[in-house]
Amino acid sequence: MTDVVVVESPAKAKTINKYLGGDFKVLASFGHVRDLPPKDGSVRPDEDFAMDWESEDRGERQVNEIARALKGAKRLFLATDPDREGEAISWHVQEMLARRGALKGVEVRRITFNEITKRAVQYALAHPRDLDAPLIDAYLARRALDYLVGFTLSPVLWRKLPGSRSAGRVQSVALRLICEREAEIEDFRAREYWSVEGRFQTPQGAPFGARLTHLDGRKLDQFDLNDEAKAMAAKAQVEAGTFAVTTVEKRRVKRNPPAPFTTSTLQQEASRKLGFGAQQTMRTAQQLYEGVDMQGETVGLITYMRTDGVQMAREAIAAIRDHVQEEFGASYLPSAPREYSSKAKNAQEAHEAVRPTDVANTPEKVARFLDDRQRKLYELVWKRAVASQMQSAEIDQTTVELADESRKTILRATGSVIAFDGFLKLYREDEDDRAADARAGIAAPDDAKPDDDTRTLPPMRENDPLKRGEVTASQHFTQPPPRFSEASLVKKMEELGIGRPSTYASILQVLQDRDYVTLDKRRFIPQDRGRLVTAFLVSFFERYVDTGFTAGLEGQLDDISGGKIDWRAVMRAFWEDFRKAIDATKDLKISDVIDTLDEELGPHFFPAKADGTDPRVCPACSGGRLGLRLGRTGAFIGCSNYPECRYTRPLAVPGADGENTTSLAEGQRELGQDPASGEAITLRRGPYGLYVQQGEAGVDAKGKPTKPRRSSLTRDMDPETLDLDRAVALLSLPRPIGRDPETGEEITAGIGRFGPYIRLGTTYQSLEPGDDVLALGMNRAMELLAKARAKVRLLGTHPKDGAPVEIRKGRFGPYAQHGKTVANLPRNLAMEEATLEQVVTLLAEKGKELKPLVKGGKGKAKAKAPAKAKANGAAPPEAPATEPAPARKAPAAKPAAKAAPKKAAAKAPAVKAAVRAKSAAKPAAAKAAAKGKA
Template identity: 45%
Template sequence: MTTLLIVESPSKAKTLSKYLGPEYQVLASYGHVRDLRRKDGAVDPEHGFAMAYELIDRNKRHVDAILKAGEAADTVLLATDPDREGEAIAWHLSEILHGNKATADKPMKRVVFHEVTQSAVKHAVENPREVLAPLVNAQQARRALDHLVGFNLSPVLWRKIKPGLSAGRVQSPALRLIVEREEEIERFQSREYWSLHLDSHKADSQKAAQNFSAKLTRWQGAKVEQFSFTDEAGQAAVVAALQGHDAKVIAVEKASKTRRAAPPFTTSTLQQEGVRKLGMTTERTMRTAQGLYEGVDVGEGTVGLISYMRTDSVSLAREAVAEIRAYIEREFDHTPHDKGRYLPDAPNAYRNAAANAQEAHEAIRPTSIRRTPDSVRQYLTPEQFRLYEMIWKRTLASQMSPAQYDTVAADIAVGEGVFRATGQTLVFPGFMAVYLEDEDDKTDEGDARLPTLVEGESLPVDRLYGEQHFTQPPPRYTEASLVKALEEFGIGRPSTYASIVKTLQDREYVVLEKKRFTPTGIGQLVCGFLVHYARQYVDYDFTAKLEAELDGISKGEVDWIPVMEQFWSTFKSTVDGLGEVLPGIPLPDPCPKCGKAVHLRASSRGLFCGCTGYPECDYTKPWGRDENEPANRPLGEEPDSGLQVYLCKGPYGHYVQLGETPPAPPKEPGAKPKAEKGNRADLPKPKRASWPKEKPLEDATLDDAVYLLSLPRVIGVHPDGKPVELGSGKFGPYVKHNGIFKSLAKTDSIFELELGRALELLSAPKAGGGSSGKVLGEHPKDGKPITLGSGKFGPYVKWGELYASIPKDEDPETIDLDAAIDLIAAKVAKQLGDKTGGVVVDPAKMPIGGKARRTGGGGGRPAEPD
């Protein structure tokens, strides 16, 4: 009796084949096998939101392999990932198998496991279930909503703003978050304020004198607020009034406090910490976690190192908690002094505070806490190790005792003022011995220690002074803080956060500058249009409510058709009404020439303000450019030369310049231009560099300008030992290596480009021309490299002397090693099938440069054309 077991990834298929033995055939679907037709009408609201699916071209050969294996199998087990997407893939596979005459009557069940370990897989296989319709319905509803929004709202943007733009059900509210934060920053008016401080010390006969500081909290009986002192004169008057008075301790408060460990990782918190602690993007964090989940050969065989990484649960299985507690007791509570200190009396339990959280799965954890990071380091890539270590430590810390602090606060009277000094001391690290969570935009000043202060004692006044401060605008979003905001607002699901971030960058709606998101001009225009004309569909509460309804569908509490009907009825009327609106978005000020409304619009040169009375009125003005803006704005002196650095306005945009522009010499009467001597062209030109269009002019600093003027510069060394340069030229910023130039993507920042990203750009296939190719990995047959390139006939993968074209509907950027091997196998099968009379050649048995071996008779399935 044979069983066909279907998973999503080929690496997981290899691992499970080893676990289950010869009576199981394990094949991969390579993700989704069907999707909605890529055209309008794939979802039909007039007929119960019927959906027209089609096979994904890239995966047709995998479906063929599954159907063929299904014909020979007695039973089919659908072991796709344990989430909504996985449930939907299982349903699509079952539909395909049931629709095939030879497999229609095969017993078919769903199996689910949350970690790729032998025990978990075998337990799942022994306990199969049916495909859950509510999960499938929820995924279908989500996909239908995304399709309806994209195929109806995006064309409006093409007509009213610019071709090629897109709107999305989740993408657009996320963009609004970034744009509104930028608007907050632009509106922000900084305010000056002062804080007043006392420096003192306490001498001790046994120890050296200990210095400390205190902050004024009360003045003349009133509480000191942030804006109690708003200028230098005001604070100076208070300091003068305090001079000459003694300092006396009037109150001392002591307390103990504890700090509890953060819960184990969810998808969202893993992405946030990946950005903060490891400097990885959300996308790279998830890709690396996927590899750890699917399995790594750690010497004793291939095993999944972490549980499933798409989850918003913070709970752990009882067995995992028991193993973790045993590890803590053995490794931390082993000395008489520490006995029972690091291990709490009962397991720590956590509740998820995120909007729309589901508790169906476990948190992300190591599959075994005994598999320490050091024990597997030699088997992991550097990124895999760093991520696994972080997951391992966070999980371990989550079940440890709280950290304990002693805190003290002392009030010190000086004249009519009261100063407060605070401090805390860590007396027991608890979980902090293993792991401490990072934060964005920290405001704490760390731990401070105070000497032992006693109520009633006098202290010396070493110094009284004021400190000037200015209020700061809210910070721009980082990847981590954006993910946190998406979670808090209930926008999207944890599994979609990385793709949301990537889509906003790919669409060039935002740029990541100094690790913070800034909206581009087109991003602001798209957001403004949607807020003005389709506000409900970028409303945070509306988006969160819709997510909650989708969660209700997945739980079987809500029927998906009424949800779709309610959405579509209002959405369609909104979209239909947009046909009559004028292009762009209205601005508050009327046209200075004719008095009609002015709209903000987009052109190939950027945003501009244009009169709606066109063509009768031809008023236009570039957006964001002040007509009274000085031609040259000084930014400061360049440190090495002492020359002034300017931000200048030219006919083709802004640029920075080192030094003054030499004046043109007086023209000699009667001299021809060509015969002029000593004209400006003969004088040394000041060094110039283009200002990046995506970087706001108001953010221009001397440091940025000096950096641009320093280009080109070497940013590292290529693996071949030759330098890699970063520069800026006629066609924008670029990287250069060994005579090869590659332009930066619009989402790359010239100020932050690192060597790793430069190597990625240099290895990417060149559009429209030949390329030496990006190495994807080694072929398992002979260890020779497989490369991704582009040539006269389009993108391809290459192995030795064999070239396999990448299908036109496939993005070359999505081709990984496994996909490349499949393309090569299909090409070999086609070529050898032609030579053997159309007989299929099994790619697994294909020779290396030799003759093909036949694997079937003359009635085999035709080889798929390349």
């Protein structure tokens, strides 16, 4: 009789199965097995926040598999991750199994482990517990809060601010931080200041530099020398004096090592030192946690990576201390183990810090088993954990003051030297965002302070006469606050106590996916859509995007997880006020919204001109005033004299001076002329985003309409720096890359409905972030095609013609393919379980011919594009057909998302009630009709 263990991921199940052997069957839930359905009514405040849960096919399939495995089993161990989400997944699995009657006679226990090692897993099995009810309550409260904010506030956005995507409880606060930082930068006015420095030599001839700090007996403030005249006068005064050393101050300071990583600090350091995004960091850490194959054995290399804790297990500390003494010597080992405590607000469950599971697995030892990203991240985690238990560094700091004979003109020189490197021998945390920017080729701010900690001074004594060399006066300007990087935004959110560090990566990604912000040169730049949404929320729902209010809610959620308060009581208090705020916007007119946003964002959309003229004067009629306007597809700039003056300007695609350089009324910018045809190439904005176009629509000799050549911009292309050469290259897509060494078929790259891709025959693969569709080479193309081939399962050859029969993973689910014939797999048939005979029968019964969508091609899907182009001025990007469409009609492309707000806004409560009543009446009417016939 075997016991059943349920974990979250297949990789984790595979690793643990090796540890436990034949007495256990380890199965994966594949994350959450059910969730709140994304529709109104899933959380019902009027029924004391009752919730409806819904499972998709995958969840049902996994729970059914667990239920089958439980037949004859004595115990079920729920071993999902050791946090709130893991506790919730275990609860969902138990609830679904209980409803199936699969738990009769089965003992259900919860186990957790912070690392996937044989010792940790066996210890957990020996110390099981029940499900943690307060943790589950905290999960329910968080899920209900996020649902109610999203599904109640987003429709208000869609109705009152067309073109908006969504709002979220934490997402909107993070967006506000980014937008407010941008407003600070725009409002910033640089101030001039000067510094005076002199070069000196000691009596022994050793040179050094010193900066002027006192003039005429008074200490200089930053802006005391605020113009060239004052700076030159101060320089002349230094040049006129004879200087000697007045004081030499030496002191030794200790620098302690940083604590081992938490989720937040890991994301920050990986961003600064490795250039990893938060999502990339968490994905890579997940792989290291779940285990990598090392000489036939799967080994979990790091502990659980979603944690607020900085403490480490006693045995881990002891092992690290032994390693330090053996590797570096007794002088690098503190007399007692270092103890750390979390300083983060709302630190939740007492997990360990992120550390290596076995310090003996050094980065050098495991490097050959890891890919490049895994190796870099593991080395960072390993060094940080080991350094945290090493001796402090000792630094000798020296400050020398020089004065003239009057002692009224004083200069200061500072320097330091490392007396004992301590933990710095292994790990340095002194690389901030600016240092990372310098490594990435981004210029340092003009007012950046010099790093005196790395400057050494020659030996000097008091009263030593000095020989003066060159004196220089340097001009500086203050710099605006830097835009948030992923690292600095994560740090800010953690300091404010907003959200959970484990959710930061997904929040930052959602902001980019909604086109609220872009990430350029490692910095977040808010887009106009994001600024409009923020201005709306701050104007009409200020409390719910306030950092203090959001942090306070997080504190209440932590109190729920600690069993201190009832989660429904928290929900009642929140919902009462939130509902009132929503109801207050029912009579809010869109014109009121426009006036408010126009006033709030006026300085952004209409920055002051250098010549002092009014930036809002309409350039078309000269008498109208430009202002913010709203259309069905979003916001734009328009003239107050409409309809007499039809001047409009999109919020984006700016020219050199913030306005379009040509054809402003049409919202386009001319890039130049096509070298071959001489036709104008323009950059435009359509309903599906930015695109380039060659020429204009017209008619041919036979009177048939002709369609101009178009190509979409990819997400990482900057419209402001797009030049003619890249536009011509985009219009020439798809382009050949080379030929496959095995088949000899041509590999091409292009941009389709779902973004940039490469193609080999009938195999397509989307490009990844960082890949340039215009410059991608053969080596990278072969790497991507290898991933695409991994999504294909070859079943065998068809009995009729011997051609291969395959199953492929598609956007709408797995499908079978034989030549150009394709068929969707039924929902109850898993891709891994399908047989050749089943698939051949399926293709014969439900197969249809695959017709790739190519430019100029015919077909039902293609026929709709010209109509959209005519109506909106832009055609949707083309897309290769890589799979059959699902049985229900699927959205053609991203524009479908834009239609959703209208649909949601149109369904007012009264309309929904009528629809429900009509639906309920149908069965009764049918029965009555049938009775009448009888």
